Amino acid sequence: MSSSALFGLELLIPTTTTLSSRHPYFYVGFAAFFPMTIKPHCSSCAAKCSTSISTCTPRRRRRLQNFRALVQPSSIASGTCVGKDEDHDDVEVTNGYTMTKFCDKMIEYFMQEKPQTKDWRKVLVFRDDWKKYRDSFFKRCQVRTDAERDPLMKKKLNLLARKIKKVDDEMEMNSCLLKEIQDNPLDLNAIVARRRKDFTGDFFHYLSLLSEAYDGLEDRDVMARIGAKCLSAVRVYDNTVEHLDTMEAAQSKFDDILNSSSLEVACEKINHLAKVKELDSSLILLINRAWTAAKESAKIKNEVKDIMYYIYTETRKALKNMAPPEIKLLKHLLNIVDPEERFSVLSTSFSPGDEHEMKDANAVYTTPKELHKWIKMMLDSYYLNKEETDLIEARQMSDPMVIQRLFILKETIEEEYLKEHKVTNEKEPEEID
Template sequence: MEGHSELLKEIQDSPTDINAIVARRRKDFTGEFFRYLTLLSETYDSLEDRDAVARLGARCLSAVSAYDNTLDYVDTLEVAQAKFDDILDSPSVDVACEKIKSLSKAKELDSSLILLINSAWASAKESTTMKDEVKDIMYRLYKATKSSLRSIAPKEIKLLKHLLNITDPEERFSALATAFSPGDEHEAKDPNALHTTPKELHKWIKIMLDAYNLSKEDTDIREVKHLTQPVVIQRLFILKETIEEEYLESSRFQDSKTEGTTKSEEL
């Protein structure tokens, strides 16, 4: 608790340096820290004070999401980069946008490619040296991608909507574990019947956060429009962190363990 209050004080003392603080102390921005902010907010009687804490928490979440965009998904990144390069090599922006639409129709507009396009627009948007023409190209590609997302309707988005509507943390964690349980992939009326992998759901959480950060008011992803409340953004972030800590980290450990065993057998 003391560590959380110390981190909060540092943020409050330098509110314009949140990105730098996140870069330096990313490991301290845990789910527990954001739960601490929620509990702190509830101790205030003034709605203005509660809102101030909520808005500060939302800013922290945005900064953490932006920082985490540096994570690479090596297994699919090369394929996604090749697709993106092909899009950028188009003779015109209109042709490039059509390629994105075609990929969407062919169900090849995957999460890794969407993350690349989102990141490209984010970099262009924040750049002070990039020409306006380049920014316009990236923006149009970003908009075309967002528009195409509406027709994709991936099961991960439906699953996230269900998880975000669960208020009880333990029930949400249980539903998350169920979603990652082995079984035939199928859709049913019950969203719990949707199955996916931790890595894929993690990507879509990043996409949702990207969409929120890049275009809070004007987004074509209908689900993101419901992320205007800090508590919902917080749940999304906690889901992201839970997947990283409980599933992705253990998966990396198992992979390295398997690799070590294989090498030992070879020797």
């Protein structure tokens, strides 16, 4: 095990071991696909392929032999395509298997025994072992495709090769990203900033597969911690980018107000922003801080202070006049103790029903997007500027239980009603038809 420091914590990096010593699945179910012994094709390969089956432990050797006794060389294609290229790949790579027969067995395994991509990933996650046979495997797929007489089987072989190649490329990219993280643990934030698009759900699934592949609990814990640190770094990056975008938009609005030809025009702009509900917490924060800085500075002229005070007071008035129905709805939802009743009322507020139906005169109806906007504004006001916020409702939220309920409402709306907050992955066909 090697280690490095990451975020002030020790980050252990599991050392590379042989596949069969890391995952019991490969003792029984797929051991012959990644044998520990490869007889070299030439003398230059001898140094790389010196491991012998005799070095296996009795238990491991027995399991390998038991599997090989069950796995007999066979083919699922017509006889014309099998063995055509064996003259070039007739070197025995394991007991009773030449490279050609070995690749045929892999094709049979991927096509018949485990036709789903989720099972392929469990095999291809072991990059070093897979790379020993990758070129020969794809070459054999092409040979069999070219020689196959059955159009249906030809199509299946071609589809198998393309889908395996797609999964292989995906796993290789994830492997390279993980290696970069392990080689530069102190630069994780910089890696995330540079390669944010590569930190996908597939990458974290790859880390999960790799963690499951380790026998030792310590190695599994190490991989789990790497995944947790990556996820944390990604969230920090995304939140930072979102905050910067929000502040840039708020600064643009504030500059537009300051560039007004008169105080009356500035007041009209503030009221318009309030009317279209764009007087958000970031803009309010900028206005409050600008007024505070002007008030406390001895170098700023009184005329400038008067202007900033006018903008500040007009903003307060605009906020008080906004009185959105969503605030009334939120107060009602937050006062409901029973979670089931609270979510029922939430659902009803988004579904007023047919226009001809009788509606509750006291009920408030809105859209998920609009309510989510106000929840976010209240949370921003509460956390970013507790003392200065002009959103009275946010200032009054001092009960931790209320804050917790507000967070739960926000997450529920995002997960259940706002499609843009959901991560959708294109579902590819899982089986070779």
